[in-house]
Amino acid sequence: MKAKAVFFDRDGVLNVDVAYLYKIEDLRWIEGAREAVAYLSQLGYKIFIVTNQSGIARGYYTVEQMNELHAxxxxxxxxxxxxxxxxxxxxxxxxxxxxxxxxVCDCRKPKPGMLLQALAEYDIDKEQSFLVGDGKRDVEAAEAAGVKGYLYTGGNLLDFVKNIVSER
Known part of the structure; x- marks a missing residue:
């Protein structure tokens, strides 16, 4: 049976968007973000984060520093x-x-590379899956991968995802 999935952009959706976040002490969660992931996990969704991290290419931080934050x-x-x-x-x-x-690469949103990689690595039902992002590029990447995209513009993320789930 195919899995249903939710793809989250990171900066501006799960955490407050500060320029080139990589330090744990600079992380501030969006209201309801952790609860939103827990809610969706309990509903049986596989949760993925798909995030552009150009600070690595720009030399502002390393992959290792980003991985520490992600852990x-x-x-x-x-x-x-x-x-x-x-x-x-x-x-x-x-x-x-x-x-x-x-x-230039195929993974930087609005290109769908990261989503396509997840779809290839996991048996995901695109029809039952969706993406939450804070920018047009996020929604465009989702649509290019055949997944519905929702534009998050602020507020409690748990309330936002509950509304999406109730509509689907």
């Missing part, structure tokens, strides 16, 4: 009763300063 976020979400299946990130940017991450 912390996963622990916090687990403590709230949720589960992140996997975090997909794009470290690339056309104007980066780190050569191995500089250039």
């Amino acid at each position: 912390y976020m996963q622990r916090e979400i687990t403590a709230a009763g949720g589960k992140i299946e996997k975090i997909y990130y794009c470290p690339h940017h056309p104007e980066g300063s780190v050569p191995e991450y500089t250039g």
Whole structure:
């Protein structure tokens, strides 16, 4: 049986968007974010994060520093009763300063590469799945991957996802 999934953008959806977040001490959760992941996990959704992280290409922080933050976020979400299946990130940017991450790629949203990778790695039912993002590029990536995208513009994230689930 195919799994249903929710894809979350990270910055501006799960956490307050601060420029190039990589330090745990700078992380501030969006109201209801951990509870939203827990709620969806309990409903049987596989939860994924799909996030552009151009700060890596720009040399502002390393993959290792980002991974430390992500491990912390996963622990916090687990403590709230949720589960992140996997975090997909794009470290690339056309104007980066780190050569191995500089250039055009297929994973940087609005391209659907991260979602397509998740769809290929997990047996996901696109019709029962959706993405929550705070930008047009997020919704465009979802649509290009054949998944419904919802634009989050603020407020309690748990209330937002409950409304989506009740409509589906």
